[in-house]
Amino acid sequence: MRKTLFYVPLVLFLGLSLFLLSGLFSDPRERDAVMVGKPLPAFSLPDLMNPEQVWSPETLKGEAFLLNVWGIWCPTCNAELGYMSQLRNEQGVRIIGLYYVLPEDPMFGEVFDLAKLQVDVQSRLQAFGDPYQFNILDRQRRLSMDLGVSGAPEHFIVDAKGIVRAHHIGDINPQVWRAKLAPIYQQWAGKP
Amino acid sequence: MKYVARLLCLIVTLSFAATAVAEQSQELFNFESEQQRRIYAQLTAELRCPQCQNQNIADSNAVVAVDMREKTHELVLQGYNRQQVLDYMIDRYGNFVHYQPPVNSVTIWLWLLPVLMLVALFLFQLRRRRNVDEDDSTSSEVLSETATKAAQQKALLSNELDHIIERYRSKKL
Numbered sequence: 001m002r003k004t005l006f007y008v009p010l011v012l013f014l015g016l017s018l019f020l021l022s023g024l025f026s027d028p029r030e031r032d033a034v035m036v037g038k039p040l041p042a043f044s045l046p047d048l049m050n051p052e053q054v055w056s057p058e059t060l061k062g063e064a065f066l067l068n069v070w071g072i073w074c075p076t077c078n079a080e081l082g083y084m085s086q087l088r089n090e091q092g093v094r095i096i097g098l099y100y101v102l103p104e105d106p107m108f109g110e111v112f113d114l115a116k117l118q119v120d121v122q123s124r125l126q127a128f129g130d131p132y133q134f135n136i137l138d139r140q141r142r143l144s145m146d147l148g149v150s151g152a153p154e155h156f157i158v159d160a161k162g163i164v165r166a167h168h169i170g171d172i173n174p175q176v177w178r179a180k181l182a183p184i185y186q187q188w189a190g191k192p
Numbered sequence: 193m194k195y196v197a198r199l200l201c202l203i204v205t206l207s208f209a210a211t212a213v214a215e216q217s218q219e220l221f222n223f224e225s226e227q228q229r230r231i232y233a234q235l236t237a238e239l240r241c242p243q244c245q246n247q248n249i250a251d252s253n254a255v256v257a258v259d260m261r262e263k264t265h266e267l268v269l270q271g272y273n274r275q276q277v278l279d280y281m282i283d284r285y286g287n288f289v290h291y292q293p294p295v296n297s298v299t300i301w302l303w304l305l306p307v308l309m310l311v312a313l314f315l316f317q318l319r320r321r322r323n324v325d326e327d328d329s330t331s332s333e334v335l336s337e338t339a340t341k342a343a344q345q346k347a348l349l350s351n352e353l354d355h356i357i358e359r360y361r362s363k364k365l
Contacts, residue, residue: 033286148285
């Protein structure tokens with residue numbers, strides 16, 4: 001009895017150390033994936049390049065896709081354009097952009113200018129690569145809020161029936177894609 | 193020119209920052225009643241910004257926090273009560289977004305563990321004290337008992353030794 005008691009502090013200490021050690025490797029941005037398993041929230045938003053085209057959950061159904069929340073104001077988003085283009089060209093991943101517009105500050109004379117935004121986006125995509133089938137323009141960030149988006153870049157995997165299957169906060173790089181997202185995408189896209 | 197204006201604005205803002213602590217959110221919202229204003233103030237203080245992590249949405253100027261403040265205002269004006277607004281946000285951002293986590297099978301340990309540890313410590317201390325007391329009362333008896341046992345053993349051993357010596361001598365002769 002006395003001998004076992006002797007080891008109790010050691011065991012407690014080791015347990016605490018392991019617990020704290022695991023904390024060092026956890027991602028504080030990781031949140032409960034509330035959206036996973038739910039259908040896409042209702043929306044009706046214009047296409048970024050062709051505003052007459054209106055997208056809604058129904059028009060996106062039919063094939064699984066990767067929804068990428070991004071903006072040209074976001075450096076990480078620009079950095080991942082290259083790798084995502086590779087995913088599109090080499091693995092045939094269907095990637096749809098959800099363009100996250102920053103609020104304008106009228107005090108500084110900022111106004112929303114769609115034509116200028118289209119030109120800027122076009123030149124950015126030419127420089128870094130264009131992974132998108134098309135972009136949905138979320139000017140009021142309503143759909144972003146309904147999806148629980150806290151910033152850019154964020155990614156969702158949506159299956160052919162419009163059900164969200166994964167929510168990834170942060171960028172996509174080869175490691176994240178292979179370890180976390182590719183298995184889920186392949187499961188729902190039905191591709192090898 | 194734009195940057196000079198921004199810089200000037202920043203300097204002015206910073207110089208007023210100390211006096212503006214009570215009024216963190218920059219938007220000027222109108223409410224229909226004092227009660228709505230109170231609910232709004234309470235909600236923006238207890239909703240957590242999902243982007244900047246350790247600020248509530250009243251303190252934060254991240255885009256998502258501004259959007260959440262506007263949404264909260266909109267919902268409060270629509271007649272949502274505190275719990276309904278909280279549910280709206282938790283539906284989208286998870287329990288993460290509220291500074292008061294719900295009590296469930298995982299979080300219950302936050303409350304239980306300290307109590308359990310306190311009880312365990314108390315029991316441990318109680319046991320130790322009792323053991324010490326018992327040791328004190330029984331020590332003299334135990335001591336004498338072991339002493340007599342040791343003496344008996346010593347006598348047995350020397351007896352045996354005598355025997356061996358005796359046998360050895362008789363054989364040699």
